[in-house]
């Protein structure tokens with residue numbers, strides 16, 4: 001009796017014969033190198049159960065979050081109107097500068113979808129943070145100041161606003177859908193300046209937010225605590241030397257325990273554990289908490305290539 005399987009098998013045999021492929025698998029002679037490649041592939045296979053851990057899925061999503069965005073051109077150095085944007089080109093940037101950030105407003109209430117830092121995939125810096133917004137959400141001025149530019153840059157920022165603040169910082173707001181201010185207009189911290197959008201090189205509605213000091217892109221997360229919708233301290237200390245030394249460093253680390261102690265705040269280095277967040281790497285955590293990657297690995301039984309799981313606690317000391 002013919003079963004469906006038999007019929008299929010016969011059909012396949014006929015098809016193979018018709019094409020002249022009647023030989024069985026062992027008749028094929030594969031080059032030794034090819035065989036070696038197969039062995040390597042088999043050796044490199046991971047246990048299937050290892051691949052479906054929740055943490056791994058989270059980590060995968062985190063990496064996706066960090067890298068799915070297209071890289072923005074740097075309007076200060078690369079945009080077609082960079083002459084206009086970077087008016088600090090020949091200015092002497094001080095080694096350090098205390099910046100008063102006590103009177104502030106969050107640019108939008110959205111959570112961070114992509115942190116500041118080096119993006120390996122695009123081999124370039126992401127000079128701001130990306131914050132979740134819906135198209136049409138109100139975007140607010142982070143500090144008091146004067147609108148310097150409202151422009152369009154199709155290869156990167158889309159519709160963007162640059163505000164120069166009285167504390168000498170500049171903030172940049174990108175991928176907007178509508179301007180609510182005009183150049184030279186004075187704004188107070190918290191004033192609506194634009195509506196959120198998805199213009200320019202953007203894969204979904206978000207706000208690209210930068211904080212600059214004389215053209216230097218500072219990590220906005222060093223000033224703002226986006227998770228808790230506040231600032232870390234009342235004064236942010238810009239340090240040019242530290243900025244220049246590390247592409248992916250978090251300026252929050254430049255605050256020494258001493259200066260934090262004198263400001264009356266608890267130094268971040270005092271914490272003994274740390275909960276891993278999106279966008280973290282061992283080196284970032286180490287720098288931020290005044291320790292080393294080596295020490296973190298030793299304390300937590302990790303290697304430098306260990307994957308970090310968001311939400312997991314790390315011993316710091």
Ligand SMILES: [Zn+2]
Pocket residue numbers: 069072114126128129130207208209
């Ligand atoms: Zn961005």
